[in-house]
Amino acid sequence: MTRLTTHDIAKLDSELTQYNLSLIEKTGVDLAAIASFAAGITRENLKQAIQKHRAAVVPITSGQGIIGGFAESVQSIIQFLGCACFVTEAANVAGIAEAIDRKASIIFAADDDRFIAYHVGKGSYVDNGEATGRGYVAALAHMAKGLKGQDVLVLGAGPVGQGAISLLKELGARVKLFDLQAEALKPYQTDALVTLEFSLSEALSKYRFILDATPAGGFIGADDLQPLAMLAAPGIPLGLNLEALAKFGPHLIHDPLQIGVATMLAMIL
Ligand code: 2YC
Numbered sequence: 001m002t003r004l005t006t007h008d009i010a011k012l013d014s015e016l017t018q019y020n021l022s023l024i025e026k027t028g029v030d031l032a033a034i035a036s037f038a039a040g041i042t043r044e045n046l047k048q049a050i051q052k053h054r055a056a057v058v059p060i061t062s063g064q065g066i067i068g069g070f071a072e073s074v075q076s077i078i079q080f081l082g083c084a085c086f087v088t089e090a091a092n093v094a095g096i097a098e099a100i101d102r103k104a105s106i107i108f109a110a111d112d113d114r115f116i117a118y119h120v121g122k123g124s125y126v127d128n129g130e131a132t133g134r135g136y137v138a139a140l141a142h143m144a145k146g147l148k149g150q151d152v153l154v155l156g157a158g159p160v161g162q163g164a165i166s167l168l169k170e171l172g173a174r175v176k177l178f179d180l181q182a183e184a185l186k187p188y189q190t191d192a193l194v195t196l197e198f199s200l201s202e203a204l205s206k207y208r209f210i211l212d213a214t215p216a217g218g219f220i221g222a223d224d225l226q227p228l229a230m231l232a233a234p235g236i237p238l239g240l241n242l243e244a245l246a247k248f249g250p251h252l253i254h255d256p257l258q259i260g261v262a263t264m265l266a267m268i269l
Pocket of ligand 1: 002003004005058059060061062065066067068070071110111112113115128256257
């Protein structure tokens with residue numbers, strides 16, 4: 001999993017309103033609608049369920065340690081959706097105890113390997129990878145005005161790609177999957193709803209709708225894509241190079257945390 005830097009999320013909090021407006025411009029719907037669609041609930045359900053919850057974000061110092069601004073960015077996205085949320089003073093296990101003492105019903109926490117939202121009452125959790133994949137497919141589906149029967153190229157069969165494939169199948173899309181590692185493709189070799197692609201350049205030119213769930217940066221050029229291509233790219237760094245970004249920006253969904261965190265909240269409620 002790619003590790004965010006403080007720079008990646010520097011202005012996230014103060015720019016959430018304009019980020020949401022850009023989502024509406026590209027997809028026709030806002031962050032709450034995208035997250036609820038990905039979670040299989042209505043936007044109204046989400047807004048109502050949120051009222052009953054209080055979320056905590058617990059900073060975790062293990063591994064490469066705390067990312068400056070990470071917990072606060074997660075908190076701002078949760079609050080933006082109308083959910084009460086606090087960042088614990090303490091980190092790690094002390095932070096979990098503090099979250100429970102302060103009556104948090106949902107606990108968000110990330111180390112270098114996993115980022116989860118844990119529902120204290122149900123004892124269940126949602127993983128950021130799955131939520132991000134589903135959230136980005138929800139955004140792509142709205143931008144494309146529906147993906148039923150459409151070919152969609154998924155780059156990367158990791159947790160994000162797997163989450164994306166699960167919602168694409170639910171939507172009746174025809175999934176085309178590319179991954180550099182044959183090992184990652186194994187689970188899909190016998191999946192009738194998924195066609196495997198073995199040439200990246202061929203696949204990029206063949207399909208209009210693309211979900212880039214790879215951690216590779218700058219490998220997609222403007223000439224690699226169809227003129228009307230639409231892309232949802234949760235991967236950090238961005239797979240599009242600067243020339244491709246300039247040309248396809250108006251039809252590109254890409255953010256460091258927003259859609260993934262919003263969808264985690266919608267899925268865990
Ligand atoms: O500040 C903290 O609590 C750190 N332990 C957070 C580490 C997050 C590492 N994961 C990532 O940077 C990416 C994010 C995009 C979400 C999933 N992986």
